[in-house]
Amino acid sequence: MKPRLRFDPAAAVAHLRASDETLAALIDRVGPFIPELKPAASLFAALLRSIVYQQLHGKAAATIHGRVLVVLDQHGGPTPEAATRATDAALRGAGLSGNKLRAIRDLAARCLDGTVPSLQVAHRLGDEELVARLTEVRGIGPWTVHMLLIFYLGRPDVMPTGDFAIRLGFKQLYRKRKDPTPDAILKHTRRWQPYRSVASWYLWRSLDLD
Numbered sequence: 080m081k082p083r084l085r086f087d088p089a090a091a092v093a094h095l096r097a098s099d100e101t102l103a104a105l106i107d108r109v110g111p112f113i114p115e116l117k118p119a120a121s122l123f124a125a126l127l128r129s130i131v132y133q134q135l136h137g138k139a140a141a142t143i144h145g146r147v148l149v150v151l152d153q154h155g156g157p158t159p160e161a162a163t164r165a166t167d168a169a170l171r172g173a174g175l176s177g178n179k180l181r182a183i184r185d186l187a188a189r190c191l192d193g194t195v196p197s198l199q200v201a202h203r204l205g206d207e208e209l210v211a212r213l214t215e216v217r218g219i220g221p222w223t224v225h226m227l228l229i230f231y232l233g234r235p236d237v238m239p240t241g242d243f244a245i246r247l248g249f250k251q252l253y254r255k256r257k258d259p260t261p262d263a264i265l266k267h268t269r270r271w272q273p274y275r276s277v278a279s280w281y282l283w284r285s286l287d288l289d
Contacts, residue, residue, distance in 0.1 A: 082116035086235035091274035095281075098270040102278060105252060109284045112277055117230050121198050123190045124157045125231050126216065129223045130182045131175070146173035147183075159187035182218030189216050206234055229276045238275040240264050248282035 092112050096103040106112075119125035131147060132140040150169045154161035162183055170180050189195045194215055201209060206228055213224045225239035239245055240261035249255070249264055271278045 082118055082231060082233055084114055084116070084233040084235075086233075086274065088112050088114065088277070091235060091277040094274050095271055095278055101252060102271070102281065105281050105285055108288060109281055112280060114233070115230060115280075116233055119198070119231050120157065121190075122195050122201055122213075122227075123159050123162075123186065125227055126186055126195070126213070126219060126223070127157060127162075127183060129227065130179055130186065130218055133179070133218065133223075143174035147175065149173070159190035162187035163191070178218065182216070185217035186219070201232065206237060229279065234276060236273040236275050237279065238265060238268050238271075239279060242279075244286055245279055245282050248285045252282065252285055 092106060096106060117125075119128075127147070128144055131144040135143070147170065148157055150165050150173050151157050151161040153169075154164040167180060170183070171177075175183070186195065194212055196204065196209075196212070204212075209228065210221055210224045213219055213227070214221060220241070222239060222241040225237050225241070228234040228237045229239070246259060246261075246264065249259055249267075253259075253267070268275055268278065
């Protein structure tokens with residue numbers, strides 16, 4: 080399924096400009112909001128990729144992910160059913176650590192028992208419910224789900240306070256002497272609702288500026 084935003088980008092940027100002068104100045108410096116949605120055939124496929132990429136550099140992670148997909152293709156493709164049929168030896172041979180193998184096994188089981196919904200159902204569920212359900216999977220925390228909500232599902236109002244770059248960008252933008260706490264960020268960013276995903280995008284981009 081081709082990903083699409085669940086909101087009007089122009090309306091989101093206009094709202095953010097009107098709600099926060101400091102953020103408005105950053106928007107002027109960064110320029111237009113350019114969505115970066117990633118395609119995924121299913122939540123299983125998206126979360127599988129997230130698990131493989133954890134704590135690895137991009138090139139190494141991409142290589143292992145590609146090898147895992149080759150293993151799953153031998154059993155029908157990147158599906159939970161294929162993951163249950165693939166042997167431990169084959170998946171470990173693709174480069175998975177023991178912890179990641181167990182996480183993928185748990186992901187497959189949670190998909191098959193309905194804890195992890197289909198992509199179609201996920202689009203009908205709220206952000207909080209998806210965070211609650213998906214973090215039941217071994218190795219999946221709130222940060223991973225927040226990234227999925229923003230970059231795969233196109234949700235407008237996600238504030239990933241667990242992201243180091245978000246905290247750094249916020250600290251620099253608002254000239255905080257101390258590292259801001261998640262609660263402090265959430266309090267300030269209430270004014271950005273319901274478009275905190277877009278504001279987060281600008282905070283990430285702020286770290287690329289001179």
